[in-house]
Amino acid sequence: MKHFLYLLLCISFFRSNAQGLYDVAHITEIRISFVENNWDQIMDANYSNDLDERLIGTVSINGINMDSCGVQFKGNSTYNPSNAKNPLNIKLDHVKKQNYQGWETLKLASGRNDPSALREVLSYELLRNYTEAPLSNFARVYINDKFYGVFSSSESIDGDFQERYLYANDDNTRVKCNPLSVFGDGSSLKYYSEDSSDYFSYYEMKSDYGWNDLAGFCNHLSKDGGEIDKYLDVDRALWMLAFNNVVVNLDSYTGPFRQNYYMIKDYLGRMKPVIWDLNMSFGAFSMISTGGQGGNSLTKMQNMTPYLRENDSNWPLVNTLFTNPTYKRMYIAHCKTMLEEQITSGLYAQRGQVMQDLIAPDVKLDINSTYSYTKFLNNLNTSISGSGGGGQSFCGITELMEVRKAYLETNTAFTALPPAITDLLFPSKVVTNTAFSIIANISDATNSFVAYRHDGSELFTKIQLLDDGLNDDGMAGDGIFGKVFSNGISRPIQFYIYSENDNAGIFSPVRAEHEFHSITLSAGGLVINEIMASNTKTIQDQDGEYDDWIELYNNSDATINLENYKLSDKLDALDKWTFPSATIAPNSYLIIWADEDQEQAGLHCNFKLSASGESVALSDANGTVLDQVTFPILGEEKTYGRYPNGTGSFAELDPTYNAENSVSLATKTSNDFRVNVYPNPFNDKITVDSEHKINSLRIIDVNGRVMLSSNDGSKTISTSNLSPGVYILEINYQKVVKVVKI
Template identity: 35%
Template sequence: MKKSILTLLSLFFLSSFSPVLAQDDFYDVNTIQEIKITFEQENWRYVLDSLRFNGEGLLLGSIEINGQKFNDIGVRYRGSRSFQPGNKRNSLYIKLNFIDKEQNYQGLQTVKLSSALRDPSMVREVLGYEIARKYMPAPRANYTKVIVNGEYYGLFVNVEPIDDAFLAQHFGNSKGTFVQCAPNLVEEEPQGCKSDVFGSLQYDNSAKCYLHNFVLLSESGWDDLIELTYVLNQKPDEVSRVLDVDRTLWMLAYNNLLVNLSSYTGRYSENYYLYKDAEGHFVPILYDLNLCFGSYKNTGIGSDLKLKELQEMDPLLHVDNSAKPLISRLLGNEEYKKIYLAHLRTMVNDIFRRGQYAERAQELQNLIRKAFEEDSNRYYSMEDFNVSLTETIGKRSRIPGLQELMGPRTEYLKEHPLLSVVPPEVSDVTVTRRERFSSEKVTDFKIQARIDKFPKNVVLYYRSDPSMPFSKAEMRDDGKHNDGEAEDSIFGAVVKPQNGSNTIEYYILAENAKAVTFDPPRYMYEQHTASLEELNN
């Protein structure tokens, strides 16, 4: 038996946990990319301002990406609230196939560059996405220097687009319903629609109400979205039929832990996509993380949070808030709440308890320091950059340092009554091998594990192929299920090979009265594995 778990800290952060196609180099976090854009217009800033102010038109130009040249590309400024006419710098959207529909760079047809607004550290997005990718589908991100018409425009964050290629990579196809949460914060809601719904997934009165807060990116799917909100709000006991509950709980735990309030958890319930996978479940996908780690401070309840309130933000924020059904309906279910808290505990232990996030943030700053210093259009001074991990920056915006926020927050969560309970302990996970010198081969998977700390329920999740959903079987400690003696803390289950396969991937859920434990903790990306060939050698 083998356990496919990453052990090195560098791999812990740098790995992407999905099959990587031809785009590795462009998102290599250790290499600062270089993009040179050329426009015929000398007043390109004014033209881009005008195009963005009046819609989403593109300015024709040419581009050189790491020395590779492309003609007839389109460029516009990105962002809605972040875009400001006359800014020294704005986020950029680059369409490589603007004219030539086949034109691409390493398989990419669009490039999205973030200006890192309200992030004096310049690490929130790259670090935030690295952490997210350990637990859920999320874009890759790194840094690029951007030169426009021969002048250094600035150091930007290069974020992987959430598009058909991303969906195919993470979900095996891109044919499902695909929706972007994009709350309209300018115009009033259509007549007859609820007010201040934003992207909260409240069930509303008609399809026109959803058009106000969501953009449909697939050819069809409004009915799917409406059904999701109906089931979530009116029949929450059936929500697992239409929603990937586990991946949603990972996202909610991430948003809470990292105080990522420019998200579903914050005022506008924004900055996520929904994709309906092949099993018919919607999966949320995070994006726009430049305001994570407390840079945006409004939960939708009262005024902006002060530093201490950010550090001690309730891990069950919105649990009783019917205006946030993705939180209140899911965490109102005791089983789902235990899983959510287990995910919080896992991320605290993996990333924050021993300060790994701070070490990684410092590594990223060291990588980009020279390029940032040379950027005359940067939002913040070098003095701000140098102390941005440990001190609050700005007299009005008051952007907390990452360590200033997360050090106390980690301690607060470690001591919180909901997270300081003793979860079940899983150890000594084994699969029975063929006995030495025996001619009788092993033909099934007899799985055992030691479970301590008063387990009341133990479940084995297993599959024979990574493309298949997990099946489940109860593990017992009754002396009758390959578990040794009854009540000896050894739990067992027997799994017959499926569909002619001789391999198995599996993980274990153990539950006691107060908490649940998963083994391995990141079970959606790493599982225990075994093969009959291995067991018979």
Template identity: 40%
Template sequence: KKYIAHCKTMVEEVFASNAYYETGLILQELIDASVQADNNKFFSYNNFLTNLDSDITGGGGGPGGGGTIGIATLMNARTTYLLENSLFTAISPIISDISLSADNAVVGDMITISTSITDGNSAYIGYRINKFAPFTKVEMVSDGSGIFQVTIPVKAAYTEYYIYSENDNAGKFSPQRAEHEFYNFTATSVSTSIGDVVINEFMASNDMTQVDQDGEYDDWIELYNNSNLDIDLSGYFLSDISEDIMSWQIPAETVISANGYLMIWADKDEEQEGLHANFKLSSSAESIILSNSDGSILDEVSYADQTTDISYGRFPNGTGDLQVMNPTFGLENNNNILTLGDAFKNEKLIIYPNPTIEGFWINYNGVGQAHLSVSDLYGRVILSQSISTENWIDTKGWTSGIYLIRVNDSIGKIVVR
């Protein structure tokens, strides 16, 4: 029924209206000079001029030569046949008087869409908030008198929608060209100033720093609320594509507490529990973009190649520039930051076994007196001592987790289980 509804629209708009014929005249004029200049024509120039309306008999030459039916003759006959076919003459629903329950919708609220439908047994609405996304379809409920309604969430500042209804014999879209064409409504959102919520820290290559609720080491993004008020992020967006900043919408009823943190996994695992974006971070150059419900960018960070299990975060926390640092997942970014050189200087340091349970060996191939410093992910130093070329470090009694190992200008990590 949907297929027939679209076919009927095309026949009525293109053929019954003679729009195809007007297009033929335009194309004929466009190529006229080239046809006249062609010395190898299968048909005469006069045949070219008259074939829109008249059949051509004989001529043509070459393979496939012979008579050619006039374009109008062909299409008029087919149009008449289709419009008289029982599939096309079946009475379809009439959709009218579409209305919204609110003239000034607000992001985060619900809105009811109503319509009057004659000769329709059922109906649904298709809606979306992103022009690249498929339409979400929701059944509309009839009150028994021909009025159909549905209540949907207002997820963004702009929503596109259409309505489809059918009976036992035919279907109808409104607008008729849906999903190519559609209705829309706009909504307002609670204003969030730039700097209120920021991309505070992220990790684009997570091998052993933090697991999600399913035990997976995935990329993650930390948002921070610099304000003293809770902020509802319903309808806000995160993306790693500057051409599509509305790539992933933060789910409804997502609130970031005043001066609080919100963790989002960038792992393409939206079906998992919690906040999981529909994109992954690249460990090479990329951007992360936070925008509000109307598509206005609130924060954007760009980065180059990333080092595994080293994060980028703002220092001072929430306001500073991005720094290479030891990760502080969901916590304040402290001053235990690294230089770009630190993140790569580990060729002189060998740590094994890793992960470990009871202890590990450190082999240091640097020059001069070596000093070992071990700190946890909160930046707290738990061990500080001088070491020799080869050393055993006992981890009995240590809390399970990841620890940063520094020996002079070399850096490494150890996982204690």
């Protein structure tokens, strides 16, 4: 459904050659070796000097050794020289260029303010369903062969992060929104003046420049609320506020100190908020505010209004967005989606228990932990007292959320009835430059629109859905709304529908804009077909070198002359490399080596690809973008290619250099869980033959949409309503998930 497809996740999970750095189902093992025995004292002194000094050591991650790494303590409230263990920041590339699976920086949190040890990893997992947020899992850390403790390990929000997820170059403005002092305005996004120095005490600039961008944005926020979508990724901001409120994440913009988030400027000039530092989510930070709400009260957190900070000029982001009735309804729609999917369903508690079971043996051995093993076990469900005096109490995660769930479910904002969107019809594929329609039955609505774009580097264009009898919508006034795209498209389309009345709003799909419906091209045209960004032994160029490569495919029945076409790895500089005289025959492939070596024979462009993920764009001689793709971090010797070949969505593949792309998923992927699926091909049903009990089955199409599901333990699922095609069958058995192509 979204650009990082579920199919990709399935394939990469079962095909990776090594444990993923942020694989939440496994604990990452990190071993740090220093020559110095007094490493702790040295790093305390480095922290005290505040000169960003690092101690050089060797780091082993899941058995992969890297020397000359830089290590330092990190953290504000979580660091203390008297702590038995402190948070760590590790730069693998501190001295020389090296990384682990594409990541160069590791950030490890010690759990100082979280007796459950679960909040950071659990919260990031929940949040990533609705907006881009750091990957996170658990790590066991050894220093000089001595067990140092259990940590949460979370992806760094840096230049690589914004290139990987946010359609922003690594040098785009990146502001860390954490004030030097929690007293005062905090990182509130208030506008002071054009003078950059007015913002120095409230923000930290992590890019080389950007103070003018920050001041300009704050000015727009204070004056141009009606056009704020030109300067802010509004939907991402609404998801951030919804998350902060539903799961009571008050050490955030929503809380009294207005902190712990980033603002990153994308290609379109909009600021994108990104949440970070979730170790005190789920009520571990219990101060709500002054002015009537009070603080340090479990009851007040359980019953916290969903409109916290409304009409409060000290929180201008909330104030501006909630002044717009549509944005306010969108915010509540997001809150309801998050509540229903994660809290009401009980999924958050189930995932918390799975994570607790995973790390419990290591936590039991962690003599450096701030909290006892008993407190660790109890805090998932019940309040426990803190440590070090002060009388602080940390609420139980489920203790907080079960009461909060009941409060929100009966809140008038949540019980208000939105329109109903049913019978959504649209083509999953269209032929290039032909007309098509998007149609839906919508009841009890006063405003409905379809928002569409070609890819994540573009804004969604919003067009009213009409019930006028002129847009393939039947008769005027019959409750069927539609929009005819009469000019057709030459590139795939991503879209969602939003509808509202005076009381509430609703999205389709419900996770929009983070997820969306997709319309792909059926045939025709020149496309990027496959990308390899880490080629160390797969295929050599004509000079015997293992270089990155980009494969194009011609879907059409005519030869295409590529002279003066463009390729680029920067979406804001599409003409980075120009093709010399070259052609590509019908239904044929063409390889371009991405190696910055244009002196070699053949097609060698003037840029390399990043193994940590980036974008590639193809334009014609007139500068029109024909195709573009943003690829993620890939496994070793893997590619990112279209499946089906030439027309399908992208997934992680085994390399098929200059040949048809294919997906091969084994039905027997581990010794402890063997399955056979029959009949395959299927007709009206499909059955899983396994000696084990099955928890659930899901059938997912190639666009990532869940088409059918069964949670009753049955090993047979009815498929009579499915159209012919290729699907993924997901089989859940205890903590094991298998996928089979059917």
